Amino acid sequence: MTTVRLTFRMAADSSRKGTLYFQIIHRNTVKTLSTRCRIFADEWDEPNSRIFIMSPVSARRTATLLGIRNRIRHEMHRLNGIINKYDCSGLPYNTADIIHCYRNSQPAVNHSLFAFMHRHIRMLSAQGRLRTADTYRQTLSSITTFRNGADISLSMLTVPFVESYESWLRSRRLCRNTTSFYMRILRSVYNKAAAEGIVPKGNPFATVYTGVDKTSRRAVSLADISRIKALNLAAHTPLAFARDMFLFSFYMRGMSFVDMAFLRKKDLSNNYVVYSRKKTGQQLTVRWERPMQAIVDAYGPSSTQYLLPVIVREDGTERSQYLNAMLRVNRNLKKIGVMAGIPIPLTMYVARHSWATAAKEKDISIGIISQAMGHDSENTTQIYLASIKTGKIDDANRDILNGI
Structure with missing residues (x-):
């Protein structure tokens, strides 16, 4: 019988984030597999081998922990699916085979941009951050129109895509502050996905405008x-x-x-x-x-x-x-x-x-x-x-x- 459990390895400096690992146990052999997800020591529930979701620090950190938990659940599901296939085959296997298959197989679910944004809109609304949820909703509507309703994976948020989206926004004669608004929200989405380990950390928004122009006169005497x-x-x-x-x-x-x-x-x-x-x-x-x-x-x-x-x-x-x-x-x-x-x-x-x-x-x-x-x-x-x-x-x- 093969089991998989989530473990936490604390950083040498307790004030820094530690790493979450999967512990795979098969026939008295134990191997670990890094999830690349990192949390602080006080965010780890050791007796129950799980993440404390409600962060006392901020609602934003709670949202990040929710994202990490969802990521862990997805990867745990992948691992158990691989183990189940080996068990059903009747052929002998070991922990190294499981890890090799995991690392060389494509995730069963493609991380959808639309689904990811919908999830964060729900989380923001639940946290009472309705204004921020509205900005995410507006941006999602704009991207949906740009894509003619066709969803994309988060991995497609690259420099060419971002530049193409900005060009489309400008073609609609939107001012620079408006296009920058959409770029900043999309950048926030990308950063959240990077924090969850879905996309690599980087800045595909370096070549588009994300600043704020001084506006024309808006005051009367x-x-x-x-x-x-x-x-x-x-x-x-x-x-x-x-x-x-x-x-x-x-x-x-x-x-x-x-x-x-x-x-x-x-x-x-x-x-x-x-x-x-x-x-x-x-x-x-x-x-x-x-x-x-x-x-x-x-x-x-x-x-x-x-x-x-x-x-x-x-x-x-x-x-x-x-x-x-x-x-x-x-x-x-x-x-x-x-x-x-x-x-x-x-x-x-x-x-x-x-x-x-x-x-x-x-x-x-x-x-x-x-x-x-x-x-x-x-x-x-x-x-x-x-x-x-x-x-x-x-x-x-x-x-x-x-x-x-």
Whole structure:
């Protein structure tokens, strides 16, 4: 009888990753076979010969461990299939024969790019990383269109493929930042596959653009904000709602639409709003001002836990409600921009940049703006978090609101 078990060999330096091995036992002969998968010592469950999946370090490490476990299961299945074939043949064999067959045979399953991305989309969604899951979903949709629905193996993510995909994206007249977005997500997919040992470590993205270009002007002046505010729009219409959401974002120091949508009633207490940004987890505190209350009062109390009427049902469709509302609001903001004579297309993103620009023109320091918005560099924001008092930001915001 032949058995296969997973073992772990610790690195000489306990702070470094050790290697997972298969131990193949046949007729009192034991041989080991490296899996090329590496984990830390505290991620190994010795009594049960398995990986601890839930990493206390980060959700990203947990996802990596899940990938390694799936890889191990697949390779274990391959080994057991080889052993079963030898057993059924009735011919004598030894551990060296098993290893030779394993190393010289093609994997039974070709690692599909589409299946791999679908798996990580599910994992990201389960971890609550919905924004990242959405970026993976968008990229998968783009690649599916590029390939006319034909899947490929992860091993085909080579320089020629990546360059061909980028050329196709550019042929669709997408700007460089958009093509770079898809390239960065695909690069992340490749790196995850490399971490699982599916593809070799490397950089097939070295010849394509993965940077971020400086964008054109996306801010409007305080005079523009005042014209938007002064528009005579019928109450409770889609245009009025879009205008109010734009103004609320500006009043709240350029608050992103997703944070507005999920802002809860209990986040407002003692004349302050305290919330955590969905994008970064950074906690922000904003002093509540009269213009903010006026918008909330205009729509009355909602039947949900949320302060604004963006999510109106708590039935598991909250994220899709927010996404659909954002599309409608941005569509109507473009109409409002034309009505107010705004020189650039109006979107919720413009409100965020406009507050930053107004703050800078009021001679508010870059440090205060950085803390207030998490603007430009998240690393810079974290540096300022520990040293800048939030009261200065609130005074700056009041000064801006008094100017419209």
